[in-house]
Amino acid sequence: MLTLHGFAYSNYYNIVKHALLEKGVAFEEHTVYTTDPELLQVSPTGKVPAITTDNGAHLSETTAILEYLEEAYPQHPLLPQDTVARAKVRQIIKCLELYIELSTRRLLPAALMGVTPDPQVIEEVSATVARGVAALNELSEFRPFLCGDTLTLADIYCRYAMAIPQLVGPKVLGMDIVAQIQGLPALMERLAASEVSKRVDSDMRANQDEFMQKIRERQNP
Numbered sequence: 705m706l707t708l709h710g711f712a713y714s715n716y717y718n719i720v721k722h723a724l725l726e727k728g729v730a731f732e733e734h735t736v737y738t739t740d741p742e743l744l745q746v747s748p749t750g751k752v753p754a755i756t757t758d759n760g761a762h763l764s765e766t767t768a769i770l771e772y773l774e775e776a777y778p779q780h781p782l783l784p785q786d787t788v789a790r791a792k793v794r795q796i797i798k799c800l801e802l803y804i805e806l807s808t809r810r811l812l813p814a815a816l817m818g819v820t821p822d823p824q825v826i827e828e829v830s831a832t833v834a835r836g837v838a839a840l841n842e843l844s845e846f847r848p849f850l851c852g853d854t855l856t857l858a859d860i861y862c863r864y865a866m867a868i869p870q871l872v873g874p875k876v877l878g879m880d881i882v883a884q885i886q887g888l889p890a891l892m893e894r895l896a897a898s899e900v901s902k903r904v905d906s907d908m909r910a911n912q913d914e915f916m917q918k919i920r921e922r923q924n925p
């Protein structure tokens with residue numbers, strides 16, 4: 705059976721978990737934290753998530769895993785049939801990853817641990833986020849999903865990629881990034897109401913204390 709490695713508090717882990725649940729792929733979860741040396745056996749960068757396929761291959765990097773799942777498990781497709789529409793889904797995911805998630809992640813220490821943010825970093829992050837927001841306003845359809853009337857990988861990626869901006873935006877940047885994308889607050893609510901989201905969110909909450917403990921251990925070994 706496919707194994708998903710990582711921990712339930714990770715937004716990237718939850719992107720893959722959500723896709724697996726949505727597609728109805730059988731999998732087991734192996735809880736491993738980024739401080740555990742064994743993670744390197746399945747994820748060469750030491751990042752979460754990783755999977756071990758049915759054939760024993762290890763894969764990491766969320767988008768690579770998502771693409772693998774689409775090819776290996778064509779049931780319940782999460783990419784459209786049309787090639788341009790598929791590329792649009794990937795384009796939105798790239799915008800979310802590069803301009804929204806990764807940039808706001810730079811301010812996570814400020815949001816989580818109260819570290820005073822460097823004004824230069826705030827400026828850079830704000831400029832990058834503004835680009836991402838503009839692109840997402842341009843690209844998103846909200847009919848009612850990001851790429852039309854069917855749930856795709858773009859919606860799943862978006863739901864969890866927005867976790868960091870939702871934290872960092874109000875706490876550090878003084879703005880609601882989700883609200884800046886016309887139609888996104890309503891879509892986020894709709895996505896949150898699904899049974900898959902409820903399961904992922906509930907597992908995430910259950911993992912919060914252990915995850916925080918791991919962070920404290922890393923700070924004070």
Ligand SMILES: N[C@@H](CCC(=O)N[C@@H](CS)C(=O)NCC(=O)O)C(=O)O
Nearest residue numbers: 714715716738751752753765766767
């Ligand atoms: N590019 C990676 C990023 C994954 C990532 O940053 N995961 C976080 C947990 S949410 C992590 O492993 N952080 C540990 C670290 O950066 O050392 C992906 O797309 O899977």
